[in-house]
Amino acid sequence: MTDVQGTQDPSAEEKASSFEARIASGEKIEPGDWMPEEYRRQLIRMISQHAHSEIVGMLPEGAWITRAPSLRRKLVLIAKVQDEAGHGQYLYHAAETLGADRDELVDALLTGRAKYSSVFNYPTLTWADVGMIGWLVDGAAIRNQLMLAQCSYGPYSRAMVRICSEETFHHKQGKEMVIRYASGTPSQRRMVQDALDRWWWPSVMMLGPHDSDSPNTPQLMKWGIKTKTNDEVRQEFIDEHVPELQDAGLTVPDPDMRFDEATGHWVHGPIDWDEFWRVVKGGGPCNAERLAARNAAHDEGAWVREALEAYAAKHQRTESVVA
Amino acid sequence: MTPQTELDAQVSQALAYRLTAMGDDELLLGHRNSEWTGHGPVLEEDIALSNLAQDEIGHAVMWYGVRGELDGSDADDLAFRRDPAQFLSSTFVELPRGDWAFTMLRQFLFDCYEAESLPRLARSAHRPLADAAAKAQREELFHLRHTGLWVKRLGLGTDESHHRSVAALTAMWEAFGRLLAPLPGDEQLVGAGVLPDWSTLPAAVFARVRAALAAADLDPGEDPVVPPLAQRNTVSEARTELLGTMQAVARADPEAVTW
Amino acid sequence: MRWEVFKQDTPKKAHQAVGSVHGADAEHALLNARHVFGRRPAAVSMWVVRADRIYSRTAEELAAESSAGADGTDTPPATGTGPRTYLVFRKSSHRRSMTFVEHVGEVEASHPRDALVSAMSRSADGEGLAWWVIEEGDVHRSDPDAAESWFEPALDKTYKQQSQYGTVAPGAGKRSAS
Secondary structure: OHHHHHHHOOHHHHHHHHHHHHHHHOOOOOOOOOOOHHHHHHHHHHHHHHHHHHHHHHHHHOOOOOOHHHHHHHHHHHHHHHHHHHHHHHHHHHHHHHOOOOHHHHHHHHOOOOOOOHHHOEEEOOOOHHHHHHHHHHHHHHHHHHHHHOEEEEEHHHHHHHHHHHHHHHHHHHHHHHHHOOOHHHHHHHHHHHHHHHHHHHHHHHOOOHHHHHOHHHHHOOOOOOOHHHHHHHHHHHHHHHHHHHHHHOOOOOOEEEEOOOEEEEEEOOOHHHHHHHHHHOOOOHHHHHHHHHHHHHHHHHHHHHHHHHHHHHHOOOOOOOO | OOOOOOHHHHHHHHHHHHHHHHHHHHHHHHHHHHHHOOOOOOOOHHHHHHHHHHHHHHHHHHHHHHHHHHOOHHHHHHHHHHOOOHOOOHEEEEEEEEOOOHHHHHHHHHHHHHHHHHHHHOOOOOHHHHHHHHHHHHHOOOHHHHHHHHHHHHOOOOOOHHHHHHHHHHHHHHHHHHHHHOOOOHHHHHHHHOOOOOHHHHHHHHHHHHHHHHHHHOOOOOOOOOOOOOOOOOOOOOHHHHHHHHHHHHHHOOOOOOO | EEEEEEEOOOOOOOOOOEEEEEEOHHHHHHHHHHHHHHHOOOOEEEEEEHHOOOOOEEEEHHHHHHHOOOOOOOOOOOOOOOOOOEEEEOOOOOOOOOOOOOOEEEEEEHHHHHHHHHHHOOOHHHHHHHEEEEEEHHHHHHHHHHHHHHOOOOOHOHHHHHHOOOOOOOOOOOOOOO
């Protein structure tokens, strides 16, 4: 999957090999540096999907901000959902350094042409879902993001370092909630086990298809965009979370889940990939609702954006002082 | 700053009432603003308004905390386990979030009120109140910078933004006057030096508001009426709706000792 | 419109490029930068610069231009004639993963390319992996007198700092059976 022109143009071939040598030696590629078109295309695809996931990811938990049951939880949840907006913001920036236009990327999301993480198309039914999303969904996301922080493209890598540090707060606050409720009142315990039952498999799936069904992975690894495969990252996630969930007194809803003494890893049962693809392709329980919410915010904000532009156009020359 | 003296029982009660009302106002305003989180008109503004919401709720925690030092009350109990009739919030902060113009102008008016009230409270004879006010004042300076920016853009941006701003101001103007009304017991607090220069507050707030609105070509008409005494116990439909949502999880499990 | 954001973490550190914000004008962009990049500690100052007003070159671009004999005087245009002050930013290490270009100083020149050449000749001390050159008048800065109200309150918001959570041990929230 190398650059088509690169195979015909000797100077481009030279560029491609020096590009790969730079990556192999651990250098970061920066905006302005030569890169194969396919590298640029794959990065824009990945980064924008990632950005969209953060933006849509605000909605399932955001729905509970107004119902958070303590002042601290309320502050924490606003800050967390705000961070997701921030992460989307950092990621759109990384895509913009590759020549992508944020408005066009957002338009692709709003019109249903762009993909985003399947996990955000599941509903949040109780308050405990907020904790479970923090512990599991963010726990899975961090595993993926720690890997991407090593990525060869400087702006993506830096966005990921910043995101990982903030995401650790998301993970910890979720874990704190789940552990507390798992040893709380009977109704808190029921609520948190029910949340685990519903969020476990979506979290396992969100790390992407098995390596055998992930055609982009080898090239992405060669270019240092990904440094681990989906299955490797999934294994890290499971190894970290299964024993901790069990310690908290919760039951992981996978009857086949077992610890393999020989490998030192937890082994999970079969994943329902039909469900995964159905949700990715728009057939999840909340796909339509999520896109409708994003479209409503965009449409209702149109006059606000127009006012900003109109003011800026009128005052471009008169307001030179910025405090 | 006057050193803190033991408050007599009457003053202490009046102060607890005022702190509760101030906490309720900040909490409900922050709550209304947080309804935008995830639904803002621009990504950066979504982040910005979430900051303001956190700041206001943080101030509520602070005022409830100063009350807690007086009477041992718990901030979460105050927020989540009082009935609507026990809340002391102003209708001004209870009103639904409305459109972006309503949200920004309400926050702006509230910022103008705090730009005048906090420096006064920072000189309060009750030291914990003075310290808390000084802390909140830093954030409020930045809020005013942010909402002041929006007042200009809304008032001078497009015809639509201007019309929406006028409509928003009209809708909240009377309630804004009531926000500034003295609370029962304020008189004792003024007498005890807990609320310095309190009688000049409304006029100073209106002057500040007028100057900024005029620069944005917005004229709200005459100053709103400030009633001689606030009626904070009156339950509005908006308050019932807001608290019904806000307290739903916390009150669903009366056994729960921790969230 | 996109604006690059530079954040200074402490008074002794240099301003570093941390990302960008969208903003309709400079004042709007600067406030957005505070909201996006100042919601956690630490910051003492922020600058914003319109993205299209930045003259940028990576080491690789400079090498390619020099072998092609190009003078690299394409973008962005200077706002007038005659010498003016340019701020120079440099990325100097592949190792520190968070660091992109940071402010290394000012030079007088009549064009951003000349400013870059002059800055490079002066900084033989370190590697220049990427360079940004910005005309002084294009830099919109936060007010030093407002730093307390812009940046210090973030220190008190400990609930969103992961370091405040420590390790959560299962069983920590156990309540008595009563």
